[in-house]
Amino acid sequence: MQDNYSLLRGQWVYYLCRMRKKEKVNIRTLTLGEIESYFEELGEPKFRAKQVYEWLWQKPVQTFEGMTNISKELRKKLSDEFSLPGLTVDTVQQSEDGTIKTRFKTHDGHFIEGVLIPTASRFTACLSSQIGCSLSCKFCATGYMDRKRNLEFDEIYDQVAIINKQCEKANGKKLSNIVFMGMGEPLLNLPAVLESARLLLHTIRREILDSICLNRTLSDVTLVATKREPFDVLAEGLETNFSRGERI
Numbered sequence: 380m381q382d383n384y385s386l387l388r389g390q391w392v393y394y395l396c397r398m399r400k401k402e403k404v405n406i407r408t409l410t411l412g413e414i415e416s417y418f419e420e421l422g423e424p425k426f427r428a429k430q431v432y433e434w435l436w437q438k439p440v441q442t443f444e445g446m447t448n449i450s451k452e453l454r455k456k457l458s459d460e461f462s463l464p465g466l467t468v469d470t471v472q473q474s475e476d477g478t479i480k481t482r483f484k485t486h487d488g489h490f491i492e493g494v495l496i497p498t499a500s501r502f503t504a505c506l507s508s509q510i511g512c513s514l515s516c517k518f519c520a521t522g523y524m525d526r527k528r529n530l531e532f533d534e535i536y537d538q539v540a541i542i543n544k545q546c547e548k549a550n551g552k553k554l555s556n557i558v559f560m561g562m563g564e565p566l567l568n569l570p571a572v573l574e575s576a577r578l579l580l581h582t583i584r585r586e587i588l589d590s591i592c593l594n595r596t597l598s599d600v601t602l603v604a605t606k607r608e609p610f611d612v613l614a615e616g617l618e619t620n621f622s623r624g625e626r627i
């Protein structure tokens with residue numbers, strides 16, 4: 380349902396797009412309600428927003444041109460006013476045991492890594508949450524890099540969507556687990572990690588979220604949280620965040 384906040388933010392985005400022609404808004408930062416409100420201002424029917432939202436998250440496409448059930452005029456209008464940044468695959472390495480390591484390139488030219496780790500009982504995606512890392516663990520190659528920036532929630536989402544496709548192609552099965560043990564410290568980018576988890580809840584499969592793990596036990600960093608630990612304050616926070624504020 381479209382709440383007042385979505386309505387106002389959608390209208391605000393509509394007018395912002397008109398005032399700041401050169402600086403496009405990333406359309407994936409908008410909720411469904413905000414896109415509906417924006418389309419209302421354009422005089423477009425509400426169901427168009429749902430169609431666009433599905434292209435953004437459920438199908439997904441990397442250009443407005445790929446939204447084939449939307450009119451050409453509307454696709455042009457969207458591409459004039461919004462950006463649609465996404466991760467692209469730079470290089471892929473596969474080992475004999477089925478592990479697939481992917482180097483992704485961000486829209487602003489940085490590189491991050493995600494890994495598909497298959498075992499007999501599970502298919503795990505190991506994700507990055509930041510570009511570089513500020514915690515400088517001595518044993519870790521990333522620790523010798525400067526932290527460039529946090530990943531956005533859509534960039535975390537893209538890693539899962541791409542690795543999930545790799546998993547289906549290589550193993551005939553979807554991912555079953557996600558761990559944030561790639562580049563960066565997820566607890567220092569928690570809002571984006573949680574937002575990506577909320578989106579994944581609707582688009583990949585719910586079971587993944589039952590095994591989401593933010594566990595740094597191998598590092599000398601003291602931030603530790605796992606969703607499975609019932610008495611952990613952070614774990615309780617994760618439960619609360621997973622169950623509210625859904626985007627669809």
Ligand code: SF4
Pocket residue numbers: 512513514515516519520521522523561562563564598600
């Ligand atoms: S927190 Fe993780 S990514 Fe960062 S330096 Fe330590 S082990 Fe490496």
